[in-house]
């Protein structure tokens with residue numbers, strides 16, 4: 001709703017009330033229309049100030065309402081009547097003015113913002129565009145170049161930047177409502193037409209075509225396959241070329257198309273899935289709102305390789321003191337140099353003072369005696385990690401939490417060597433750890449709810465998107481990825497090339513194809529894991545290695561590449577060819593094509609043409625199938641957690657929602673039918689066998705994803 005108050009004789013305040021972010025729900029829009037009419041009818045009122053309850057102006061349209069039938073006063077005419085008002089209207093922006101919230105403010109005649117306010121038009125991140133006049137008013141206010149950048153990225157900006165761009169008229173420290181009233185009193189009586197953005201001429205510039213083409217090229221490259229950014233450019237172009245009413249017509253047409261799209265549904269699902277992942281729960285009933293996390297101020301980071309460096313940087317950026325440990329002086333110096341350089345670059349970019357004083361580098365475990373939590377980031381070797389854990393217990397305070405950054409080793413086995421199994425959890429960061437947002441917080445069978453709460457809270461403070469997951473080999477992301485990778489190499493055996501597979505995956509929307517990712521990470525990473533797991537043993541024929549291991553189909557191609565020293569980007573060749581070791585531009589390598597031909601000849605495989613559809617079905621459906629097994633086992637609390645892991649850790653296209661959402665959108669019965677088909681063709685690939693949960697969901701009528709939880713026996717509640 002909206003609250004109408006008369007504060008001074010001549011000023012009325014309309015306060016949006018819809019906690020927590022005062023989203024423009026039907027009730028709020030009704031309240032605004034009624035309050036505005038009251039203000040306009042009251043002869044004594046000369047000016048109106050719009051503000052939001054609890055120091056939050058407005059988080060935009062109510063996203064929850066998008067999935068139902070929309071009712072109540074529509075936003076566009078409501079904002080029009082604000083702008084057309086003969087009485088002066090000022091927006092007092094505190095907290096956030098986002099999406100429809102900022103569009104409402106753009107309809108006001110003046111805007112005052114608190115210094116800490118954040119503004120933006122993030123509709124593009126929901127698969128939409130700012131369709132309450134935002135695409136037409138903003139370019140008229142700040143020009144098309146700046147408007148294109150804000151609207152196509154959905155970036156939130158500070159009040160300071162908004163002032164510089166001309167979006168707000170004043171930035172104040174203190175009470176924005178009082179400042180808005182003071183501004184209103186100082187300008188009452190002045191003509192308003194110049195303040196009505198819809199009355200301004202189109203935002204035309206001589207090079208409008210060039211600017212829009214460049215923006216289009218940028219958005220196509222950045223968000224391959226996403227419709228909303230392209231529509232945003234088209235709408236802003238209309239603001240530059242057309243009179244306001246025609247531009248609004250274009251905005252409406254584009255919004256109609258986006259609003260009904262599966263991409264918008266996927267992105268709105270992703271918005272809520274991200275928030276649901278933060279509301280973690282454990283099988284024993286402990287959850288985010290019944291478990292307290294004590295504060296962490298000092299953290300030890302063990303190992304300053306690439307992962308340890310990134311973790312240390314993220315911690316320091318969050319204002320946390322770090323004691324970083326290495327085994328010898330040389331490694332310590334290398335780590336120190338890298339961490340210091342990253343933090344200095346960060347400080348320079350942000351224009352803040354360098355946070356290096358929060359860091360201590362040492363060779364001695366004794367320096368860890370005061371830390372509240374340690375994150376072990378040593379080499380991925382169980383015995384080494386066990387030794388580190390045992391040593392840690394000798395020096396740490398008795399309530400210090402011990403975390404491991406393993407990417408898939410058994411957390412329980414590690415916890416068993418400590419004197420505090422209840423305080424051991426996994427914190428699986430993704431490389432590079434100072435950039436990637438995902439953090440899997442892995443609870444073992446003995447982890448206490450408090451330890452999980454502490455790790456989740458610490459991750460959040462480090463700006464990570466945290467997902468609590470149970471302990472199983474590879475946890476969630478890597479466990480699923482294995483099946484996707486297996487299918488991709490089987491496709492090579494059967495006739496595909498790395499470029500073909502990657503192209504199909506990139507057209508699907510992945511940021512990078514699987515073979516490019518493998519080259520980037522280094523092929524030796526998986527090689528080492530396969531050796532440790534016994535898949536590669538000395539008795540395997542090096543010339544014609546077996547294509548079956550432990551009774552299952554196995555593809556030795558990646559091992560054969562490693563044997564040739566083709567480890568990916570770092571050696572200048574892997575699945576692709578690079579100009580030099582370390583360079584990033586992947587080129588098709590004729591040697592690989594020849595190698596694949598020879599391989600097929602050697603094993604008597606007759607190559608066949610493989611369609612992009614088959615690539616997607618085999619790679620993506622086997623991934624989703626494993627996700628369903630994970631759900632069945634109760635490793636995550638719901639399908640949303642899995643989708644968030646894929647969106648934030650594995651370059652899954654946001655406009656496809658995540659693998660679980662995608663499976664639901666394609667149709668679970670279609671996924672089941674395809675998996676049955678491929679499993680029939682590959683009976684020695686057990687992971688292609690449809691999971692029990694998939695069969696159950698299909699048998700129960702393929703319920704919408706939001707209802708899956710109630711169909712899964714094991715699942716713990718997040719309510």
Ligand SMILES: CCCCCCC/C=C/C(=O)SCCNC(=O)CCNC(=O)[C@H](O)C(C)(C)COP(=O)(O)OP(=O)(O)OC[C@H]1O[C@@H](n2cnc3c(N)ncnc32)[C@H](O)[C@@H]1OP(=O)(O)O
Nearest residue numbers: 021023059060061062063064098099100122130131132275
């Ligand atoms: C054809 C008819 C349609 C015409 C539409 C016209 C064009 C306008 C479109 C829009 O305005 S779309 C919405 C644009 N706004 C946004 O995208 C903002 C989304 N929200 C956020 O970015 C953040 O929530 C925040 C506002 C920055 C606050 O962040 P914070 O970390 O403090 O809290 P959260 O955990 O994110 O959110 C708290 C709580 O509030 C819910 N929520 C937030 N924004 C909205 C919203 N716009 N609509 C509905 N609900 C919202 C969020 O889900 C959380 O809920 P709970 O998890 O606590 O239940």
